[in-house]
Amino acid sequence: MKALPVIALLICCLIAACQTTNMDSTALTATETAALPTKDCWPFRSRKIIVHPMxxxxxxxxxxxxxxxxxxxxxxxxxxxxxxxxxxxLNVADPKSSTSNSCRYDLGDISVNNQRWDSVSRCYLIELPLPNGFSCEPNAFLTVNATLNLDSDEALTAQGPVHCPHHKP
Known part of the structure; x- marks a missing residue:
């Protein structure tokens, strides 16, 4: 019988602890808002791009x-x-002439992002027509200039060659 008042007290404490308040559960405090990550602290944000040798x-x-x-x-x-x-x-240019081809993709569009992403190489794969007059011969190459605009004030750039194979089939 002596345990009954203790159990009753525990039940009252548990009931009081489970009571809800009229506070909006979606509202953030100033401390919570300040703790939210910014775009600069997202660890997987692109910091560099390269024209891959593949x-x-x-x-x-x-x-x-x-x-x-x-x-x-x-x-x-x-x-x-x-x-x-x-x-x-992307801009693909023939360094021996003034011809080039270019394209633009919005990677913020999830369908475009998925369509261009190659999960095996873990790169974006873009196919462009060759510049007019370019002939793929041994030692010939194209220069690729790539720009990724992450937002209005940040752009990543890369440049690299794509070499023709040494032998035509």
Whole structure:
């Protein structure tokens, strides 16, 4: 019987502890708001892009127009491959002439991002038609300039060559 008052007291304490207040559960305090991550502290945000050396000239009989396959790799602050968002612009130029081709992709659009992402290489794969007059011969190459605009005041750039294969099939 002596345990009954103790049990009653515990039950009263538990009931009081479980009472809700009229506070909005979605509202954040100033401390919670200040603790939210900003875009600069997101550890997987792209910090660098490269034109990957895997870029190549696919030689497919089914292609009506010859293309160059460009791999763009995004790296985070630890130099680990990551996906990204933003506007990706590519310009492919023949250094022996003034011809070039360019494209633009909005990686913020999830369907575009998924379509261009190659999960095996962990790079974005973009195929562009060759610049007019370019002939893929031994020692010939194209210069790729890539720009990834992450937001209005931050852009990552990269430049790299894509070399023709040494032998045509």
């Amino acid at each position: 870029s190549y000239f696919p030689l497919r009989a089914t292609d009506k127009t010859p293309v160059v396959a460009i791999y763009i790799e995004c790296l985070d602050q630890d130099d680990q491959t990551t996906r990204s968002v933003g506007i990706l612009r």
